[in-house]
Structure formats: C-alpha cells, structure tokens
Amino acid sequence: MADAHSESTKPTLSLDDLRERIDQLDSKLVELLNDRAKLVVEVGKYKRGTGVPIYAPHREQAVLQKVLDASRGPLPASAIEAIWRELMSGSFALELPLRIGYLGPAGSFSHQAASKQFGSSVSFEDLRDIRAVFNEVARGHCNYGLVPIENSIGGGIVETLDAFLDVGREIEIYAEVQIAIHHNLLANCEPKDVKRIHSKPEVFAQCRHWLGAQYPGAELIAAASSARAVQTAKAEEMLEPGRGSAAIGSHLAGQLYGVNLLFETIEDDPNNITRFFVISKEAAQPSGDDKTSMMFTTQDKPGALVEVLQVYERAGINLTHIDKRPSGRENWTYTFFVDAVGHREEKKIIDAITEIKTHCKDVTVLGSYPRSKRIL
Numbered sequence: 001m002a003d004a005h006s007e008s009t010k011p012t013l014s015l016d017d018l019r020e021r022i023d024q025l026d027s028k029l030v031e032l033l034n035d036r037a038k039l040v041v042e043v044g045k046y047k048r049g050t051g052v053p054i055y056a057p058h059r060e061q062a063v064l065q066k067v068l069d070a071s072r073g074p075l076p077a078s079a080i081e082a083i084w085r086e087l088m089s090g091s092f093a094l095e096l097p098l099r100i101g102y103l104g105p106a107g108s109f110s111h112q113a114a115s116k117q118f119g120s121s122v123s124f125e126d127l128r129d130i131r132a133v134f135n136e137v138a139r140g141h142c143n144y145g146l147v148p149i150e151n152s153i154g155g156g157i158v159e160t161l162d163a164f165l166d167v168g169r170e171i172e173i174y175a176e177v178q179i180a181i182h183h184n185l186l187a188n189c190e191p192k193d194v195k196r197i198h199s200k201p202e203v204f205a206q207c208r209h210w211l212g213a214q215y216p217g218a219e220l221i222a223a224a225s226s227a228r229a230v231q232t233a234k235a236e237e238m239l240e241p242g243r244g245s246a247a248i249g250s251h252l253a254g255q256l257y258g259v260n261l262l263f264e265t266i267e268d269d270p271n272n273i274t275r276f277f278v279i280s281k282e283a284a285q286p287s288g289d290d291k292t293s294m295m296f297t298t299q300d301k302p303g304a305l306v307e308v309l310q311v312y313e314r315a316g317i318n319l320t321h322i323d324k325r326p327s328g329r330e331n332w333t334y335t336f337f338v339d340a341v342g343h344r345e346e347k348k349i350i351d352a353i354t355e356i357k358t359h360c361k362d363v364t365v366l367g368s369y370p371r372s373k374r375i376l
C-alpha cells in the first residue's frame with residue numbers, strides 16, 4: 001500500500017492548487033474550532049455556577065478516545081493527540097485561567113510533563129521542591145500541581161511519598177500522567193570539544209554506557225537538577241568559550257536556555273518512564289477505568305500486612321503499585337502506599353476499604369483518578 005511518502009503517487013493538482021485547497025480547509029477549520037470554543041465557554045458558565053471542576057480528566061480521556069477512534073489517517077495518532085491536548089488547553093483559558101505548579105526550575109522533567117499534559121494556554125509556576133507543590137495546591141494558590149511518583153528505573157520518589165504522609169489528607173490525587181524520559185547532550189560548543197558534562201548523578205547513571213563510549217575522558221559534574229545543569233553549561237561556555245561545557249537535560253531545557261542539541265536519546269535504556277500525579281483539592285469523577293491510591297499504617301502484629309493484602313485478593317482487586325515509608329510516628333512502623341484498580345465510588349473498593357480499616361491503625365484514600373493509558 002502506498003504511504004504518505006510514496007514516490008510513485010504523483011500529485012493530481014499543481015502546487016498552487018494544493019495550497020489553495022489547504023487555505024480553504026484552514027478557514028473551515030478555524031470556524032469549526034471557534035464553534036467548539038463557544039460551546040466550551042458555555043460549559044465554563046455551567047461549571048462556575050455549580051462548582052464543577054474546570055479540568056475534567058475523565059472527559060478528556062473520552063474526548064481523546066473518540067477522536068482517535070474517528071481518525072482514519074494519514075495523521076498519526078500522536079499528532080491527533082497533541083493537537084487535541086492543545087485544543088483542550090485553550091478551553092481552560094476560556095473557562096477559567098489555570099495555574100499549574102511543578103518542581104522547577106523551568107525545563108525540568110516535571111515541567112515537560114506539565115506542559116505535555118496541560119498545553120500552553122495555562123500558567124505555570126516553578127516551585128523549589130516537591131513539598132512546595134503540595135503546599136501551593138493545599139493553600140489554593142495553584143489549581144493543580146504535578147508531582148513525580150515513580151520512575152521505571154529509579155523506583156519510588158521518596159519526597160513525594162513523604163509529602164503524602166504529611167499533607168495527604170488535605171489534597172486529592174486527580175489524574176495520572178506518564179512521560180517518556182529521554183536524555184540529550186546539550187552544549188554551545190562543537191561535539192568534539194566537550195570536556196565537562198553537568199547533570200544529576202542519577203542521569204549520569206542512566207547514560208553510563210553512552211558516556212563511556214563517546215566521552216570516556218570527560219569530567220562529570222553533579223548538579224541539583226538537569227535544568228540547572230543546562231543553565232550552568234550555558235553560563236560557563238559564555239564566560240569562558242572553549243572550556244567545553246555541556247549538560248545532559250531535556251529538549252525543553254535546551255530550548256528555554258538557548259543551548260544546542262548535540263545528541264538525543266543518549267540513555268542506555270530507552271524505555272525510561274516517569275509516572276506523575278496531578279494533585280488538586282477536588283476529587284476526580286469516575287471515568288470507567290480508574291485507579292484508587294491509598295496509604296495505610298498496619299497494626300504492630302505478625303501478619304498485619306498479609307491480612308490487608310488478602311482483603312484485596314479476596315475482593316479480586318488488582319494492585320498496580322506498592323511502596324512503603326517509615327510512618328514518621330514510631331520507629332519501625334511503616335506506612336504502605338498502594339494503587340488499586342477501581343474507583344472509590346465502586347462497591348468493591350468501598351467494601352475493601354471498610355474491611356482494611358479493621359486491620360490498620362489508619363487508612364487514608366489519597367484519590368481516585370482515570371488510569372493513564374498513553375505515554376506522553
């Protein structure tokens with residue numbers, strides 16, 4: 001079958017005619033987009049009048065699924081999804097401007113996740129640590145916050161779990177976002193001149209083989225974040241041209257700070273994914289395919305954890321994630337974090353939570369949210 005790039009199919013119209021057709025379609029498209037936007041403005045009035053949350057991840061999943069199912073190509077699904085995400089971002093601006101907090105500085109992977117999820121029509125606030133993201137959402141300064149919960153290579157993010165321990169009762173997990181983490185070598189010198197490379201120690205570990213093969217003699221310098229590393233590489237090369245300063249960071253950081261992309265996707269395992277939670281003060285509605293996150297502290301007796309896990313087993317509830325942290329109250333007592341498939345309004349989850357409470361010192365439901373189906 002001929003594809004979009006096939007040489008054998010000759011265009012049926014002249015270039016001018018093709019562009020004329022594109023212009024005609026564009027004017028129809030812009031009219032349709034604005035018709036859609038007028039409906040969104042009405043939805044906004046309804047929401048402001050009733051207190052229904054502006055950002056509705058369950059509805060966004062349904063909208064995306066409908067357009068992806070309706071698309072017959074040749075635009076790839078990823079392009080359709082990116083267009084609709086930006087369209088829905090524009091909707092926020094019409095309904096109520098949203099402020100999204102993330103772990104900064106700008107150009108961090110949290111920033112990348114936030115811009116992929118919320119598009120460019122919202123305002124972003126880069127915060128100094130994960131705890132600040134929780135605080136700004138809890139005090140209503142940010143409508144939503146984005147926090148990393150787990151990386152497929154590095155495991156659970158301790159700062160996020162500890163923040164849930166402290167303020168988990170004041171906020172709700174509202175949505176789940178997964179992004180592919182790709183590392184890139186960025187520098188404003190020639191590839192052959194790179195001598196010093198800045199980044200986070202975890203990032204060096206994830207690119208160890210590539211660095212060993214390409215830059216065995218380079219000095220690796222630890223930075224607090226990969227975005228900060230890109231800023232430093234830029235500043236060093238400006239102050240002292242020829243020093244050979246580079247950084248490993250995101251595309252976005254390179255664009256934001258004006259540092260060139262020398263090599264992309266340099267991580268040893270390209271299947272590197274970070275899962276984030278969108279946190280909010282509101283609870284998300286069921287989408288039909290949801291997860292519920294909860295934390296519980298078991299009683300100090302033999303088999304306490306097994307008893308809890310058996311409740312899930314008997315109820316036929318699938319657990320997709322389990323983690324633990326010291327409870328912070330008494331030495332050697334632990335708080336467990338689990339993600340279970342199902343919404344907290346479903347009877348099987350309600351019954352399981354009721355039973356788990358009889359085996360635990362305390363149980364907190366951190367939120368139910370649509371299960372993320374795509375890696376952004």
Ligand SMILES: C=C(O[C@@H]1C=C(C(=O)O)C=C[C@H]1O)C(=O)O
Nearest residue numbers: 040043054055056059060088091
């Ligand atoms: C328009 C709405 O608000 C937002 C924008 C959406 C859209 O543009 O389709 C979908 C869900 C919401 O996040 C809605 O809730 O329907």
